[in-house]
Amino acid sequence: MAEEHNGSVEVGAPMDYKEHEQTYSLFISAAKYGTIFLIALLLGMTAGFFTSSGFLGGLLVFLIIFVAGIVLLR
Template sequence: MAEHGNSHGNAMDYAEHEKTYNLFIGMVKWGTISVVAIVVLMAIFLV
């Protein structure tokens, strides 16, 4: 049967988590700005 050890692995690397979170937030921010800019340009030039 499977072993049921109580090892939890390494401690969490908070610096790496924070770096990943900041990258994610930055990408969401710039992605949203890009989509809004595209929609505004479409409204100006296609309507």
């Protein structure tokens, strides 16, 4: 027969909810800024490779979009 448990069945150390929330917040921030970085990089590469602006034009597009994204996400 199945055993009956009276009380908590938690094993191991208790959860550290403050640390869990900090880790989750860090993950969300990394996902947001990482996404902005990749979008800016792709648009900068598009401007650099497929237009006549070249490397410096693509770099300028990347920097403008990346800085604007960071400012808008705060």
